[in-house]
Amino acid sequence: MKKYLSILLFFASLPFSFAQNWDWGGPLDPIQAKMKIRHYRLELELIPETQSILGSNTITFSSDEKLDTLRFQLIDEYEVSRVLMDGKEVVFFHQNDVLDILPVDCTCDQVQVFYGGKTPIAQNPPWTGGFTWEKDQLDNHWMGLSSQGEGAKIFMPALDHPSSEPSEGVDLIFTAPKPYFVASNGRLIQTEEKGAHVSYHWSTAYPINNYNINFTLGVFQEAKMEFESISGNRIPMHVWVLQENRAKAEELLEVLKISTETQEKYFGPFPFPKDKIAVVETPYLGMEHQTINAYGNNFQFVAMGEVNYDWLLHHELGHEWFGNKVSVGDWADMWIHEGLTAYGDWLFYWEHGGPEAYFAKVKSESRNIPHAKPVVSPPNSTEEQAYHPEIYTKGAMVIHSLRGVLGDELFFPAIKAFVMDDRFTYQNQVNTRDFTDFIQSFTGQDLSGFFDLYLYTTSLPKVKVSKKGKDGYVVSLQGIDFEMPVEVETSEGIQRVSVGKKGTEVKSSTPVVVDPRGWLMLEK
CATH class of the missing domain: 2.60.40.1730 (tricorn interacting facor f3 domain)
Known part of the structure; x- marks a missing residue:
């Protein structure tokens, strides 16, 4: 959806009120x-x-x-x-x-x-x-x-x-x-000329959220191919750009192909194989619309490793998994749409730029989180109440921290299993507890303290380091009543130790650095 970095600039220039304010969500009418x-x-x-x-x-x-x-x-x-x-x-x-x-x-x-x-x-x-x-x-x-x-x-x-x-x-x-x-x-199943007019009949049998129903009009140049999904399906892939940008169509198609391959690697097969994978150029920045994502980023491709990356295209495409396949029925849980999708953006850096690019991206994003509002909003929230920048940044950071706590061997299978589970996809909408309960059940770990802290509060554990003896340090996290695995850099390298408010002793002949790579959200 709407990229949060632009939101701050937008709100700064807003008048105090609009003629209309069409919000939605909240309690369902009886x-x-x-x-x-x-x-x-x-x-x-x-x-x-x-x-x-x-x-x-x-x-x-x-x-x-x-x-x-x-x-x-x-x-x-x-x-x-x-x-x-x-x-x-x-x-x-x-x-x-x-x-x-x-x-x-x-x-x-x-x-x-x-x-x-x-x-x-x-x-x-x-x-x-x-x-x-x-x-x-x-x-x-x-x-x-x-x-x-x-x-x-x-x-x-x-x-x-x-x-x-x-x-x-x-x-x-x-x-x-x-x-x-x-x-x-969906798919275009009929085109019918009617004198000076033409009708286009699109159809999809998949459930679809109301705001994902969409249509864009213009005179477009089309580029297309068949995408070979990891599921074995061959899925139509299309891009439609304005005639003035027709020279960019094939390049945009290739960027879309690479992004889809990357999303599939981490989140499973493209969710709507009976329809299509597509973007259309729009006269505004962009938005996730099921199988027809809006694209208005002016082809600002950035080299990432050996491929080109478009943050807007990749982000809106990621919503096909989180937002369209996995969707929430209460905007209170909107972070599931935006946080997991934003984390998928970070994984493009991991996949194509390597760990250095990934951790640099995490550091850049996480330093600006204000921790002003909980990621999860109160039940029966409207879209306006639930929508704020932290559902992107902090939401993604929660998923990144979850990876740090679980380790890759558990984390990646757990996330993919969640998005592939019939109980949580298509017409079976989810809430935050569905996600957290599933992750705990899948991994066999009690993560209730972790999730309650980072999803429902604005508090952060405070790091405390005390010298003990000649070559010892005691590391603790104040303000929590559970322990988390934390990386600690010592004179012997990085160690992974379980840390809580009681403190954990580590040996080092030099001052220690807690969480040097930035896996967790901590007050240091």
């Missing part, structure tokens, strides 16, 4: 809790000249009881013209960004909402999202959508809560004037 979404069929005409959309969303749902109200979210900026159930128009009320529908007396499991209007314009995408309508250098329209902070209600009626993912996926049909292409989620 009326909506009675219903499960199975499928969305979104059919929209995209109208660049007026920056408008017009069409319908057919919502397939299920419930264990007869419902007297169907409640969805849709911002008031759109006008709902009619609602159909069982082929009949039904009564609806649309106000305060909520759409309430009174069902007809039937056994229907579908409702079709017709709506349209001018789109909300993103104030500073992707941090404050909406639609971004621009022109490319050839004077072609170029539209991008970002909605992680706002939810799907800014572009379609939906049960707009992070815990609600359509279990049977989505069909997305977009009609645009020629010569425009619309890139979206």
Whole structure:
């Protein structure tokens, strides 16, 4: 998602308030809790000249009881013209960004909402999202959508809560004037010309979070290949860039290929093999959108070992594993999305730059963690409440520290096992306790003190070193009631010892250095 380093600059330049503040998450509405979404069929005409959309969303749902109200979210900026159930128009009320529908007396499991209007314009995408309508250098329209902070209600009626993912996926049909292409989620199963317009039908059967449903319009140059996954699947891989950047398409495709290979090594096979691996150039920085990541980093590739690296592309791609395959139903646990994905960014340094590059990256990132807020937010948090820079940096640092505590022989298999476990993937959403309980069960270690300290508090253990005798030192960690394995550099080299508040004696003829490589978050 939105890279945290840019956030500080963004907030510094913000006005005090916006005209709209479409947050989402928090407690699930009791009326909506009675219903499960199975499928969305979104059919929209995209109208660049007026920056408008017009069409319908057919919502397939299920419930264990007869419902007297169907409640969805849709911002008031759109006008709902009619609602159909069982082929009949039904009564609806649309106000305060909520759409309430009174069902007809039937056994229907579908409702079709017709709506349209001018789109909300993103104030500073992707941090404050909406639609971004621009022109490319050839004077072609170029539209991008970002909605992680706002939810799907800014572009379609939906049960707009992070815990609600359509279990049977989505069909997305977009009609645009020629010569425009619309890139979206899943696979393109049909292209149909309609006079001066063309329709693109995208489809995915995988569950998908509301803000991951996405579409980008433009005149693009495509580069593609078949990616050979470690699972044995051959997966379509695409990049779409503006015509003015067509010379960069093949290079971007190669960067995407290398990043995907690196992610697969540490986190397992690409999670959506029946769809595609893809990025599309967008008129804003970037965002994770399932199988169609937004890319706006201007091809700022950096050499890393023998390959090229693009931090934005690699980070958003990492969300295919953490955020899209493994997803949370409460924004309180958003660090699972961002912290694990950010740690995957660090692993690119490890894989292609080696340990020196990796530890330099860790040191650079960790020195700026303010430890101002716990990584895990209170239950039923909204996106705005849970989203802050430390879910990236400190979240990644927690995973790095976990590696230091467990050692590579346990750490890497444990993380990969978690992301490969059916109990925690696709429609089976997770919370922080799912993750911490799994790691402890898999490794057979009691890590409750470690996790409670670093995930739920802002406290840090304070290092204390005392001289003992001629060539001895006692190392302790004050402020905790458990022990952790800690590296201590002595005159004989680096030793790994278990340290807590009672202290551990080490022999050294020179002053010792505690945690010289920076595995842990400590107050020194």
